[in-house]
Amino acid sequence: MATIEVIKERSMILQKEMIEGLFNDLEKAHETGKKVCYTFVPGNLSELIRCFDMLPVYPEINALQSAMRKKSAAYIKEAERHAHSEDVCTYVKCDVGMLMKGNIGPTGQKLPPPDILLLSYTGCFTFMKWFETLKREYPNAKVVMIHTPYQEGGKMTPEMVNYMVKQMHEEVIPKMEEVSGIKYDENKLKKILQYSKEAEDWITKIFETPKHRPSPIDAYFAGVYYIGPINIGFRGTPEAVEYYKELYNEIQERIRLGLGPVTPEGEMKEEKFRLVVEGPPNWTSFREFWKIFYDMGAVIVASSYTKVGGVYDLGWRHDPEKPLQSLAEYCMNCYTNLNIPQRIDLLTKCIKEYGADGYVTNSIKSCNSFSAGQLAMMREIEDKLEIPVGFIESDLVDPRYFSYSNIKNRLESYFQMLSQRKMMEAEETH
């Protein structure tokens, strides 16, 4: 057992080192002369940012990490004091509040101002307004916006790809060259993309492991840690490939030993329910939220949220041979850019392939991208698969919108409902 813990720690140590390294680099960006690019996770062009030797900052990651460190309430209050309405996305208010309070990032280190604001995913309208706000705060930053067509027709057409590549040639690349002072080097990008592809292969394998019983991992609550490196700028690095390879091996060892997922209170003993969850988690009470699930023996075998930075389940990968085209496809292929039937198909596939007993939606007050269509999706999945569905409401980073007792009450009822269902099914089979 001791060996496993050491192995388990290695992937965690790797991740910690990577993140610490990034924040250290950001803190020293001014001294080292590195240019800083603020961008968002969905449809992020991390490879391109890396190609121009820039350092990425992801405002929504800072917001969620601030929330996990119980700092978001004060930041949101600060933003509201500056006339941001109660209804504004709480990621935005947390970020704006953090900026107003000195831009000290979640690690306690000061974040550098952006040299460039790169908006590469327009499916979330709030992102645009968010950067408009940041533009006012950082008048010297260059703004680059690339329009990402929504997959309204349920597919990415060559026209859509060409449209995006054209924007990259005409808008994104010239401005990034201008800000970084570095010429666009396609060969360099191809090398980076090769690493991206490898990391994507590994993470796909990792998120397939919950098909085992018991599931060796929780694909939502632990999953959000696993997607960290690939979503925050390390996709396209050998470090990320190493991290995912290591993680995969650790999980394989858990499977070999028949172990269930690791929770903050140790290993989950009995897997009673296997769930698919749609929607982001709540970050302010992340541990309490997770605990409600593992206390009931519920493991999340698949989640839509872990696909927010890229959907790899259906075989799509970055392709070094088609660098800009594949970047375009990547932007259009993030989860919230899929149309509602595509999302239903993807979730249906997960429910079936991962043998889920139930489907739970965590509806987020702040998030239009996720919330739109959630109820319709739930109804259709319920009708199609005759699977028990549950619906809870919370928020991303505003602690005022996480009602522990309400959520616990709903989930308790839901789990009792699942138990009943299982009991009935068992009786029918006998």
Added chain:
Amino acid sequence: MKKYYLGIDLGSTTSKAVIVNEADEIVGRGITNTRANYKVAADIAREQAIYDARFNLIEKRMNESMANKPEFKTYMKDLRSVFQYCQFRRRMDSLADMLIKTASESTHPEKETIVERLKTIIGIIRPQMRHEFIHEGLGSKNQFFRDIVSEKYNAEVGKMEPKFYEPLMLAFDKSITPIENEMVEYNFKELVLEAMEILDEKYKGLVDMQEDDSKEDWYYAEMNAVKNGYKNIDHTLRSHIEDIANEEIYIAKMVGTGYGRALLPFPEDCIKSEILCHAFGAHAVFPNTRTVLDIGGQDTKAIQVDKYGLVTSFHMNDRCAAGCGRYLGYIADEFGLSLNELGPEANKAKKETTICSTCTVFAGAEIKELLHNGEQKPDILAGLHKSIVQRAMSLIARSGGVKNEFTFTGGVARNEAVLKYVKQMVIDSYGEVTMNIHTDSIFMGALGGAMFARRNISADLPQGTLVRETGGAVN
């Protein structure tokens, strides 16, 4: 030995208990207001259910010998009412002592006068209560001790000098809580005999009673029948009392549910979600139920069930309790009406005033504004009732809509205006569906709990909690 199963639904406003037998038939039900001490609320509800079970047993036995005698029915109704009075009288005694004690210990410069005023008030409300229970069937109106006594107390305080208003109200607030949270044990047999003595006085007195124009003829016809036949009933009843009082109502298993379920002193596996219990109870009473709407004190639930009564999906109000029972209570206060009067008053409306506010607190301000603008009380009330049903309908839509048959449960289902709008809106949105509403709608959660207790809870009874040391037997 016969086995019984208990379900307790600890709601935010009322606590309900239902006892079922091995055939899932309801043998007794009890209700009380939820109070700070949940255990006391649950205990009282259970006690009431057990008394009810004993009365039902008595009635069942006597039915054999007294079938087709209308006077028997009237007598038993009176007996139940007076039986409740006997319980309330004991609580009233404790409250009176507590009121005097609280006032005497206060630092008010005129505390002696306040004590005198209190004695006057107590001297008025005690006989009032007695009279209403004995002669006006107050016991059958489902009112709780706190409601009855505070209504009468407030009325009397209103007649006193204004300067004593605050100290008198303060004395009441300080006294009622400890009294309400105290568990008082009663002996069923003793209380029934006491109630029979009181009824004896009542019926003897009927001979000399002057006819009163305000009462209908049937009242006197019924009373005369009871007057002539009550000795016979009294005699038969006494022969059964001993037996029934000693009959063991053995609670073999129980399940706690409702908003306060986690606070019930039950083991974890004796606690069930109220969503499952309400659905199960509603489905038991109406087996074709597929959609259940339950509006309780603090929450509204829209539940979809399958043919077995098992929940397939549900939705609850999350951020706001406007539209639930408490909202109606607040509105009733705003209009100076009792909760029971709200629905009938709303149904007098000629039109429905549009109410914009979905917030309970803002609705209060909006009502004042509307009254000021000359809107009629029934019209405003109709608008309010309509708006809360609209909220419930949105929840139903989110849960998957209305499927045939539709059952409406919870305390709010007793409100006739709510009922009217629910019917109207369900038909408008979902067409003709069978709509089930039961007079016992408030007990559905407790019934579901009791039925779950009979089915799949295998845990032993908790030691030293709700069930007495007599090994499961109560009273």
